[in-house]
Amino acid sequence: MKTALITGITGQDGAYLSEFLLDKNYRVIGLQQPSATPNTQNIDHLIGTDYFETVVCDITDSNAIFRILKNINPDEIYNLAGQSHVGLSFDLPDYTAQVNAIGTVRLLEAIRILDLKNTRFYQASTSEIFGNADHSPQNEDTPLNPASPYAAAKAYAHHMVKIYRESYGLHASCGILFNHESPIRGAEFVTRKITKAVVKIHKGDQKNLALGNLGAIRDWGHARDYVRGMWMMLQQDIADDYVLATGEQHSVRDFVIQAFKHVDINIIFEDDGLDEIGINSKTGKKIVTVSPEFYRPNDVHSLCGDATKAENILKWKPEISFSELIKDMMDAEINA
Numbered sequence: 001m002k003t004a005l006i007t008g009i010t011g012q013d014g015a016y017l018s019e020f021l022l023d024k025n026y027r028v029i030g031l032q033q034p035s036a037t038p039n040t041q042n043i044d045h046l047i048g049t050d051y052f053e054t055v056v057c058d059i060t061d062s063n064a065i066f067r068i069l070k071n072i073n074p075d076e077i078y079n080l081a082g083q084s085h086v087g088l089s090f091d092l093p094d095y096t097a098q099v100n101a102i103g104t105v106r107l108l109e110a111i112r113i114l115d116l117k118n119t120r121f122y123q124a125s126t127s128e129i130f131g132n133a134d135h136s137p138q139n140e141d142t143p144l145n146p147a148s149p150y151a152a153a154k155a156y157a158h159h160m161v162k163i164y165r166e167s168y169g170l171h172a173s174c175g176i177l178f179n180h181e182s183p184i185r186g187a188e189f190v191t192r193k194i195t196k197a198v199v200k201i202h203k204g205d206q207k208n209l210a211l212g213n214l215g216a217i218r219d220w221g222h223a224r225d226y227v228r229g230m231w232m233m234l235q236q237d238i239a240d241d242y243v244l245a246t247g248e249q250h251s252v253r254d255f256v257i258q259a260f261k262h263v264d265i266n267i268i269f270e271d272d273g274l275d276e277i278g279i280n281s282k283t284g285k286k287i288v289t290v291s292p293e294f295y296r297p298n299d300v301h302s303l304c305g306d307a308t309k310a311e312n313i314l315k316w317k318p319e320i321s322f323s324e325l326i327k328d329m330m331d332a333e334i335n336a
């Protein structure tokens, strides 16, 4: 039986990856951030089941990381722990670097110094490292051009994984993942913020939804498809970096329109910039507004991934479409 260690076990990807690996008969050990009131809602259904356990460890604590890696000597490590909110990273650049950049180096150093020869390493890299790229779609050869403290920290980690692979022969791969969402996506990310608000507005529990940059364009896939790709990367004989993406783009505005359709509300947008509003075409009520509060000091306006390398080498392809993703998120929200 193989043992996988997952950092960031309580997050969206940690939960889906755990389910995926348990189905493949792995023993899964998750690192969970210390907290007086643990945040385990995404993994509560796994806690207490066979071959699943959690260990308290903050990714900023080198000693704890060394002790745990020495005890477990895992076959695979998936480094998903992250301060993952891009907007928040402008307020917390130091912490974001400690977690997203140096946290990765702590794990790489532990593998190297403890001489864990059989351990394969996956790094949660991100499309954000491309920033506002000169060309589209972006692939593994696109120059890095980070536009936020989050992206700069992830770019540093991305480079360090390559450096450890080339300098010390570590089996270490980066998954350059474009946005992926699900019903358990954190509520502070735009897709989940939208699906939650749409249901509340439909029920009359909320008047309107205030958003930031409605024109931002993303390549949105489903997290279940993306965790499968992470595992596929670590099954390769040779470690390498891979883009995982759908190659399809939608604006935040379009996501809003599609989500409201699920509750039979047709929304029409008028005006632009901070004055833009979304109106319920039947009632004439203003149900979407724009607030400067949700704008970032610098935003990535458009991302689109080219996953040809993953398709050719890993035989990975996303199986869940954009409309199925929204349906999954909306159905879960309506049933909650």
Ligand code: NAP
Pocket (backbone or CB within 6 Å): 007, 008, 009, 010, 011, 012, 013, 014, 031, 032, 033, 039, 057, 058, 059, 060, 079, 080, 081, 082, 083, 084, 085, 099, 124, 125, 126, 127, 176, 177, 178, 179, 180, 181, 186
């Ligand atoms: P998420 O839901 O925000 O999960 C992040 C996880 O990291 C949580 O379990 C969180 O714990 C943990 N964490 C945060 N700070 C920590 C620390 N100091 N020590 C230990 N654990 C810590 O993010 P996700 O969507 O699952 O994404 C997983 C990883 O992929 C992240 O690194 C993210 O940056 C990256 N990524 C995500 C996407 C995407 O679209 N989802 C795309 C590309 C890359 P708590 O639950 O206790 O906060």
Ligand code: GDD
Pocket (backbone or CB within 6 Å): 084, 085, 086, 087, 125, 126, 127, 128, 177, 178, 179, 180, 188, 189, 190, 191, 193, 210, 211, 212, 213, 214, 216, 217, 218, 252, 294, 295, 296, 299, 300, 301, 303
């Ligand atoms: N969060 C948020 N809230 N974003 C908003 C809002 C709002 O009210 N209104 C507009 N947006 C815009 C953001 O400015 C951004 O351009 C886009 O919606 C997506 O924002 P997020 O959902 O917060 O995701 P992200 O693209 O910044 O980052 C996510 O994807 C990255 C991969 O590309 C995160 O999961 C990162 O951790 C990940 O690396």
